[in-house]
Amino acid sequence: MAVRKKGNSGGLGGEMPSEECADRVTPQGSLYRELPHIINTDGQYLFCRYWSPKTKPRALVMIMHGAGEHSGRYNELAELIMNESIFVFAHDHVGHGQSEGNRMVISNFQVYIRDCLQHIDHMKEKYPGLNIFLIGHSMGGAIAILTANERPNDFAGVMLIAPLITLQPETSTPTKVFLARLLNYVLPNIGLGSIDPNFISRSEEEVKNYINDPLNYHGSVKVSFAVQLLNTVARIEEILPKITWPFLLLHGEADKLCDINGSYHMYDTAPSKDRTLKVYTSAYHVLHKELPQVTSEVFTEIQKWIVKRL
Numbered sequence: 001m002a003v004r005k006k007g008n009s010g011g012l013g014g015e016m017p018s019e020e021c022a023d024r025v026t027p028q029g030s031l032y033r034e035l036p037h038i039i040n041t042d043g044q045y046l047f048c049r050y051w052s053p054k055t056k057p058r059a060l061v062m063i064m065h066g067a068g069e070h071s072g073r074y075n076e077l078a079e080l081i082m083n084e085s086i087f088v089f090a091h092d093h094v095g096h097g098q099s100e101g102n103r104m105v106i107s108n109f110q111v112y113i114r115d116c117l118q119h120i121d122h123m124k125e126k127y128p129g130l131n132i133f134l135i136g137h138s139m140g141g142a143i144a145i146l147t148a149n150e151r152p153n154d155f156a157g158v159m160l161i162a163p164l165i166t167l168q169p170e171t172s173t174p175t176k177v178f179l180a181r182l183l184n185y186v187l188p189n190i191g192l193g194s195i196d197p198n199f200i201s202r203s204e205e206e207v208k209n210y211i212n213d214p215l216n217y218h219g220s221v222k223v224s225f226a227v228q229l230l231n232t233v234a235r236i237e238e239i240l241p242k243i244t245w246p247f248l249l250l251h252g253e254a255d256k257l258c259d260i261n262g263s264y265h266m267y268d269t270a271p272s273k274d275r276t277l278k279v280y281t282s283a284y285h286v287l288h289k290e291l292p293q294v295t296s297e298v299f300t301e302i303q304k305w306i307v308k309r310l
């Protein structure tokens with residue numbers, strides 16, 4: 001029997017709009033009314049995470065996770081930033097983690113950006129006047145770039161951890177790109193292959209964590225999803241020459257999932273006066289879950305970069 005509850009369900013609204021929503025559950029079976037969440041403009045429930053400092057926050061930071069993973073993988077980084085009296089927030093994108101939506105399926109990449117802007121607007125209402133920074137990893141880096149591009153004067157800085165900016169030349173040849181686009185019309189749900197966990201990190205422990213995390217999606221990248229990524233890479237290529245906001249690029253030299261040349265290209269092409277690129281020798285894709293030395297350096301770099309721009 002559905003129970004109507006008054007008060008904030010942790011979402012954007014107060015009361016449950018209908019009895020049906022009272023029993024809405026995450027893909028893992030938890031009740032959204034008992035979890036922090038927002039409801040996007042398509043009516044999909046997105047699971048949120050908040051890292052609230054004990055003292056009055058001096059800034060806001062939104063973390064945007066990548067493809068097939070979820071916001072819980074950023075707890076260590078978020079806590080480090082929270083300890084700088086900064087309010088950190090995130091949500092699991094549609095089709096990811098504890099949010100609704102078919103796993104790693106998206107009708108249009110713009111949905112990710114729209115949902116992030118909705119969450120950002122919600123947080124700006126709650127904490128008016130604070131600087132807002134974005135942190136994006138991999139596909140989340142592409143989301144961060146396109147989100148900042150929609151509001152070029154709204155963000156104090158954008159930090160990109162191995163962002164998806166350009167295609168891996170060996171895996172995305174023009175022929176393969178053409179075939180993927182063609183296949184999308186006839187068999188959009190065909191799998192192209194899944195992310196190789198061994199490309200995630202040189203840390204065996206982190207590879208195991210990635211494999212064993214039930215909130216990660218380990219299935220195949222569908223053609224329709226791949227085409228959305230291809231379109232996104234093309235969109236980013238177009239806007240790089242117009243980027244003026246401050247950014248920090250961090251990329252592993254041995255990244256096999258997102259080509260480091262994308263970061264070099266953004267650093268060389270974007271006219272931002274405040275831009276930094278740091279390359280981590282021999283490091284793989286997930287710098288915040290790499291060998292301890294690398295991850296420690298990355299955390300310090302992010303912490304210093306934000307504090308300097310508060």
Ligand SMILES: O=C1N[C@]2(CO1)C[C@H](C(=O)N1CCC(COc3ccc(F)cc3Cl)CC1)C2
Pocket residue numbers: 065066067068069073137138139140164167172180192195200210221226227229230233257258285286
């Ligand atoms: O900690 C983490 N990091 C994660 C996982 O867990 C890595 C993952 C992530 O976002 N990407 C890695 C894979 C990449 C695939 O890209 C394509 C695939 C087919 C295609 F046709 C065109 C493209 Cl562009 C997208 C970006 C997030």
